[in-house]
Amino acid sequence: MPPGDDEDDDRPVLTVDLGAIVDNWRLLADKAWPAEAAAAVKADAYGLGMARVAPVLAAAGVTTFFVATAEEGIALRSLLSAPDIYVLNGVASRCAAAMVRHRLRPCLCSLSQIASWKESGEGSPAALHIDTGINRLGLPPDELAALAADGGQLRGLEIALVLSHLACGDDPDHRLNRRQLGDFRAAMAALNLADRPASLAASSGIFLGPDFHLALVRPGASIYGLAPLAGRPNPMRQALRLEGKIIQVRRVDRGMTVGYGATHPVGEPGRIAVVGLGYADGFFRALGNRGHGVLGGHRIPVVGRVSMDLITLDVSATPPGLASPGAWVEFIGPHHSIDELAQEADSIGYELLTALSRRYRRVYLEPAPGESPS
Numbered sequence: 001m002p003p004g005d006d007e008d009d010d011r012p013v014l015t016v017d018l019g020a021i022v023d024n025w026r027l028l029a030d031k032a033w034p035a036e037a038a039a040a041v042k043a044d045a046y047g048l049g050m051a052r053v054a055p056v057l058a059a060a061g062v063t064t065f066f067v068a069t070a071e072e073g074i075a076l077r078s079l080l081s082a083p084d085i086y087v088l089n090g091v092a093s094r095c096a097a098a099m100v101r102h103r104l105r106p107c108l109c110s111l112s113q114i115a116s117w118k119e120s121g122e123g124s125p126a127a128l129h130i131d132t133g134i135n136r137l138g139l140p141p142d143e144l145a146a147l148a149a150d151g152g153q154l155r156g157l158e159i160a161l162v163l164s165h166l167a168c169g170d171d172p173d174h175r176l177n178r179r180q181l182g183d184f185r186a187a188m189a190a191l192n193l194a195d196r197p198a199s200l201a202a203s204s205g206i207f208l209g210p211d212f213h214l215a216l217v218r219p220g221a222s223i224y225g226l227a228p229l230a231g232r233p234n235p236m237r238q239a240l241r242l243e244g245k246i247i248q249v250r251r252v253d254r255g256m257t258v259g260y261g262a263t264h265p266v267g268e269p270g271r272i273a274v275v276g277l278g279y280a281d282g283f284f285r286a287l288g289n290r291g292h293g294v295l296g297g298h299r300i301p302v303v304g305r306v307s308m309d310l311i312t313l314d315v316s317a318t319p320p321g322l323a324s325p326g327a328w329v330e331f332i333g334p335h336h337s338i339d340e341l342a343q344e345a346d347s348i349g350y351e352l353l354t355a356l357s358r359r360y361r362r363v364y365l366e367p368a369p370g371e372s373p374s
């Protein structure tokens with residue numbers, strides 16, 4: 001049962017354990033030490049609420065944050081005045097002045113962004129983002145060669161950080177990891193930036209070993225409890241609980257079907273519990289006839305399609321006293337991790353987290369005294 005249960009409130013409850021988030025960041029910071037551990041709080045801290053998460057992380061010792069967009073950076077600056085804030089998606093000319101005003105540091109990813117920040121950045125620091133094989137953002141090889149040949153393009157810019165991003169960091173055996181590390185070092189040397197702070201590792205990169213830590217690591221997902229390495233035991237604490245309340249329990253008989261499209265034929269007489277949680281809440285439609293909840297220690301399958309605001313679960317094998325209106329079903333929590341639910345939806349924890357809806361009643365558990373440094 002979630003904290004502060006209210007009989008009259010049928011909304012699903014999302015409980016965010018800020019203490020677990022702090023513990024997770026500390027575990028990563030210890031592992032990466034002496035590298036600095038930053039925190040990625042883009043996409044509203046992966047859906048968990050940047051306004052609640054970022055101040056707690058800052059109190060725990062985070063001094064560098066990463067967001068995706070200038071808008072996210074401005075929102076973060078209004079919460080925290082001290083930390084360095086890097087904007088991963090770079091700088092669009094329409095936001096340059098606002099980025100300077102709010103002391104945001106763009107991760108410059110092309111020659112044109114370098115030129116534009118030289119012109120409009122008023123000497124403010126920036127990061128240089130080099131692509132070493134993911135072929136997403138970052139200076140591509142031809143632009144890197146042009147920059148190495150004409151270092152003048154960087155003159156007058158304060159490059160406070162050089163970064164690159166791993167394509168396969170969650171697979172420790174993937175040969176691209178070492179190749180990207182080597183290419184990153186070579187690129188920094190070619191640009192005469194070998195003495196600058198460098199960053200390559202996000203969550204999974206931290207677990208590839210000290211070679212990958214460089215000066216700064218920038219985890220996101222693992223801070224929020226997702227497993228950093230695919231298919232390996234998860235060393236992170238679960239920071240999230242999602243519970244939905246049973247609104248109605250109904251009897252069904254052989255020959256009936258459940259839900260839109262009649263996709264679940266009833267084989268034996270049984271009981272169906274209806275919970276007020278649907279795809280409008282980020283409970284993916286792909287979980288229809290595939291997902292699970294947990295009720296009093298019993299795994300109960302989602303049967304029939306997920307609809308906008310409701311799901312149906314087979315509680316035929318659950319003691320009737322447990323499966324009754326008002327009972328809480330755990331969908332994410334100690335008995336069913338985000339990664340498991342994501343797998344059932346044929347997705348990843350990142351997508352599930354960032355889809356979490358505003359419609360939930362949100363409960364934040366503050367770190368216990370002593371969990372944050374005074």
Ligand SMILES: Cc1ncc(COP(=O)(O)O)c(C=O)c1O
Pocket residue numbers: 040066088165202203204218219220221222
């Ligand atoms: C460039 C960059 N750095 C850091 C991160 C944080 O990654 P993770 O959430 O896997 O720790 C991301 C996430 O997508 C990213 O794109």
